[in-house]
Amino acid sequence: MSSPQMIDWDLAVSVASRLAGPGPVVSRAEADEVVGELRAGAHRSTPLVREYTGLVAAETTAPVVVVDRTGWIQANADAFEEIITPVVSKIQERRGAPISGVTEAVGSRITGLEVGALFGFLAGKVLGQFDPFYAPADSTDAGRLLLVAPNIVHAEREIEADPTDFRLWVCLHEETHRVQFTAVPWMRDHLRSEIDTVVGSMEVDPGRVAQMLGEAVRRVGDVARGKSDMGLLDLFATPEQRAIVDRVTGVMSLLEGHADVVMDGVGPEVIPSVADIRAKFNRRRKGAGSLDKLVRRMLGLDAKMAQYRNGAHFVRTVVDRVGMEGFNKVWVEPANLPSKDEIGDPASWVRRVHG
Numbered sequence: 001m002s003s004p005q006m007i008d009w010d011l012a013v014s015v016a017s018r019l020a021g022p023g024p025v026v027s028r029a030e031a032d033e034v035v036g037e038l039r040a041g042a043h044r045s046t047p048l049v050r051e052y053t054g055l056v057a058a059e060t061t062a063p064v065v066v067v068d069r070t071g072w073i074q075a076n077a078d079a080f081e082e083i084i085t086p087v088v089s090k091i092q093e094r095r096g097a098p099i100s101g102v103t104e105a106v107g108s109r110i111t112g113l114e115v116g117a118l119f120g121f122l123a124g125k126v127l128g129q130f131d132p133f134y135a136p137a138d139s140t141d142a143g144r145l146l147l148v149a150p151n152i153v154h155a156e157r158e159i160e161a162d163p164t165d166f167r168l169w170v171c172l173h174e175e176t177h178r179v180q181f182t183a184v185p186w187m188r189d190h191l192r193s194e195i196d197t198v199v200g201s202m203e204v205d206p207g208r209v210a211q212m213l214g215e216a217v218r219r220v221g222d223v224a225r226g227k228s229d230m231g232l233l234d235l236f237a238t239p240e241q242r243a244i245v246d247r248v249t250g251v252m253s254l255l256e257g258h259a260d261v262v263m264d265g266v267g268p269e270v271i272p273s274v275a276d277i278r279a280k281f282n283r284r285r286k287g288a289g290s291l292d293k294l295v296r297r298m299l300g301l302d303a304k305m306a307q308y309r310n311g312a313h314f315v316r317t318v319v320d321r322v323g324m325e326g327f328n329k330v331w332v333e334p335a336n337l338p339s340k341d342e343i344g345d346p347a348s349w350v351r352r353v354h355g
Contacts, residue, residue, distance in 0.1 A: 007084070008112030009077050013070070015113055016077075019120025020069040023150025024157065031149070035066045037164065038147045041171035048172065048266045049179050053258075054324055055331070057182035062130070062143040069123040072148050076119060079131060083199055127151050127170050130177035132188045142188065145178050147171070159280035165271045172266055176259040184331045191251065198244050250340040254330065257311020257343075261319075310343050317346035322354055329353050 026034070042064040050056055067075065126148050134144040147170070156166040181187050267274030318327045330336050330353075342349040 007081070007115055008108040009081050009115075011109055011112035012116040012119060013073050013077050015116025016073045016119035016123055017070045019117065020073065020123035023069055023124070024154045026150075026153060034149050034153060034163075034167070037167050038066050038149060038152070038171065039064055041168040042145060042147065042175055044168065044270075045171045045175035045266075046179070048270065049176050049262055052262055052266050053176070053179065054328055055179050055183040057179040061182050062134075062145055062178050064145045064147065066147045066149050068150055069148065072126060072129070072146060073119045073123050075131060075134075075144075075146055076129075077115075079133060080115075082133070083195060123148075124151065124154075127155060128174035130174055130181065132181040133192060143178065143181055145174055147174065155281075155284070159277070159284050161277050161280060162273050165273045166277055169263055169267060169271055169274060169277055172263040173259045176262045177255060180255055180258065180331075186334065187331075190334050190337075191248065194244055194248050194251075198241050198248075246340040247337075250338050250343050253308055253311035253340070253343045254314065254338055255311070256308040257313070257315045260308065260312040261315045314338060314343045314346045314349070318350060321346075321350055326350075326354060 046057070065071075065075075128145070128147045130143060130145050132143045135142055152167060152170055153163075155161075156163050159166075264274065264278060267278075271277070315327065318330075330338065330349075336353055338346075338349045342352070
């Protein structure tokens with residue numbers, strides 16, 4: 001990418017890594033055991049997900065990568081850097097315009113610090129992630145599955161779960177995402193198109209940026225006190241962008257809800273303590289500290305968690321009404337994807353798609 005950058009990504013990764021910390025202390029032998037068990041769990045999950053969902057995905061198209069927190073941070077920094085390239089290009093095209101004080105303030109190092117703080121917070125929370133847009137130039141791989149070993153170990157210790165059971169439970173969820181994108185080949189391009197549309201329409205005019213920052217300052221108190229359910233990112237979206245974000249939210253709710261249903265549906269067959277794990281894991285989510293809850297509210301993560309729960313309810317309700325084969329019509333074409341409203345009203349999706 002040509003210079004100057006919109007975000008100092010090296011600084012962002014450095015800051016995030018320091019904030020996230022290394023995670024729980026484990027011996028070398030324990031670390032090797034965790035890595036081996038997670039890789040084996042991901043491989044074991046593939047046929048289990050296929051049998052439960054009816055979705056057939058090739059088994060060698062996306063590598064499984066077990067990472068530490070810094071590895072997760074670097075992977076996401078690389079992905080975000082690629083996604084916002086159009087924004088950087090638009091700013092560079094406007095280089096002839098006078099630089100305002102606001103533009104100077106929002107420099108690459110400042111934004112690097114901000115992004116680093118965000119990544120640092122998330123890096124200690126994420127157990128796993130499927131990156132559908134990963135596509136190295138020297139490989140035919142499409143996407144990759146990241147499993148964040150220190151966070152998985154931290155979570156299983158915190159809820160006192162059986163390590164083997166918990167690791168397979170996590171792998172079932174994340175492998176379901178790999179299957180979703182691999183068995184449904186248009187999904188990757190559809191989501192990328194939506195994201196590119198939002199990013200490509202971001203406002204780069206200094207006057208408009210100042211206006212949005214002023215609105216954010218006025219609204220931040222309401223968001224922090226829970227008087228508004230909008231995350232900070234929502235404050236910077238135009239009505240057109242929010243419409244796209246709503247569509248993406250519907251899709252992400254579907255994908256996350258589907259993965260939750262699969263991990264709990266397959267679980268009883270292969271994970272003896274799955275019911276205990278789910279109950280403890282849900283209590284862990286609700287028991288976050290006050291600072292953690294504040295940050296989640298500011299980032300809109302609480303609302304996203306509610307949407308994921310709605311996604312699981314959507315999947316279960318549709319499967320109950322039309323069976324798994326009927327539910328799988330959701331994967332036939334983009335027009336069959338549920339809207340954000342249909343996620344909350346599964347019957348309306350059944351009427352639209354099944355008549």
